[in-house]
Amino acid sequence: MVNPVDVLDIARWQFGITTVYHFLMVPLTIGLAILVAGMQTAWYRTGNRRYLKMTKFWGKLMLVNFAMGVVTGIVQEFQFGMAWSEYSRFVGDVFGSMLAMEGIVAFFVESTFLGLWIFGWDRLSKGVHLACAWAFSLATVASAYFILAANSWMQHPVGIEMVDGKPQLTSVWALFTNSTVLAAFPHTLFGCFAVAGAFLVGIAAWKIARHHRKSAVDNEDRKLWHTSMRLGAWVGLVAFAGLAISGDFQAKLMFSQQPMKMASAEALCHTEQPAGFSIFAYGDVGRPDCESVKSFTVPYLLSYLANGDFTSEVKGVQELVPEYQEKYGTHYPNDPRLGELAGKPIDYTPNLPVTYWGFRFMIGFGAVAAVAAAAVLWFTRRGRFPKGRWVGPAALASIATPFLANVFGWIFTEMGRQPFVVVPNPNPSGVDGVWMFTAQAVSSGVSAGEMLTSAIALTTVYGALAVVEIFLMSRFARGGVEAVMPPESSKDDDESSGDGKSEDVLSFAY
Incomplete structure (x- = not known):
């Protein structure tokens, strides 16, 4: 007989691995797409060729990441029907409408205008081409909202x-104005910009440091x-x-x-008034009674974070468990599909x-990423740049910090709501x-x-895709601006050569 507990654990691991990997692509695509559209806007308004080079270089890396995001995102929707069909039956009327709007509205706009942007260089007017850039970048934001x-x-x-x-x-309309999404959306969007910002810093600093070592710096x-x-x-x-x-x-x-999620986030096993925010804890945090846990706390801060009042009460895990048991039961239903879990506490x-x-x-x-950004602004003021062999590797390593902050944020969000999927x-703010x-x-x-x-199969495939992603990103980053820009030529050379098309019309089509 199949053990449902084993199936459940494996299904959760599978969905967790594929979702975390997919989400590595999402914030970079969203943040970088908007920044690239901003770079192209700067070129459109000023005519400065530097902004055109930035648009094409960062746009190329964005496209590689976008393609990987599409490939890995498709798998997520199949899992709802294959590994989580009971969930799909329960929430299909609600969840399906959001996924349909994300696919038909947002992704359709996203892919259409992205295609026009890729192949529209020298074929569309500068204004129309810029509009395409903003259309697909804002469509990624709409996709995230759905x-x-x-x-x-x-x-x-x-x-x-x-x-x-x-x-x-x-x-x-209630789904779109859910207080939870109104709070989660700006937090997620700022997370996307944090990732994109670190990506720009890391690669740009690495390129400058690399030029320094080669003593071949083009001004x-x-x-x-x-x-x-x-x-x-x-x-x-x-x-x-x-x-x-x-986040506050x-x-x-x-x-x-x-409340149970946030009490668990603080390892707050017993109700406190006022409650302090735990900076660091040691001991067996896994024990529900937390008797062996010692914690360094900031007094009163958790009460303020929870209720905006430094003296308010914050309930602990031990006091919340009976409340949950009273409302939602002490034992699982006697459903044969639950197998060994049926009727269990x-x-x-x-x-x-x-x-x-x-x-x-x-x-x-997240704090490390912010400190790194502040340090970069300080050390690069007035055209300066720090010297040393550590600069390039440190810059590349800093790219990982906001990615990790995003990943751990989602792990906390999804793991913290267990044992519920809904x-x-x-x-009284929602439907009881x-x-x-x-x-x-x-x-x-x-x-x-x-x-x-x-x-195992999906993890193996995703591992291979990670190698491909890193290889392509590294290759195009090393290629620099020269790999995405046609050679500068005179005005006469840029004119069409008889067929009405510029010779470098496909220079940005990959």
């Missing part, structure tokens, strides 16, 4: 009524990399400020909507080490009585062997 609206409904169900035990959508190219580097640093610094503000608002909302406590350290790694790596509402346990969501007709085979 996906976040779907995810936010899982975190906080709204706009539905229960019919025959399943949610049916009654107001799409114009050096200005280009210097401009890119400082642009990325400013974007990263502003993004971190936005993350701090939006999101945390207050989460304390209201998902429900553990309402998320994985404390994952939520606690995930929350801190998210904040920590989280119930403890307050709507939830689904993760154990109920996995496909009942899939064996552990089949799930394990698909998990």
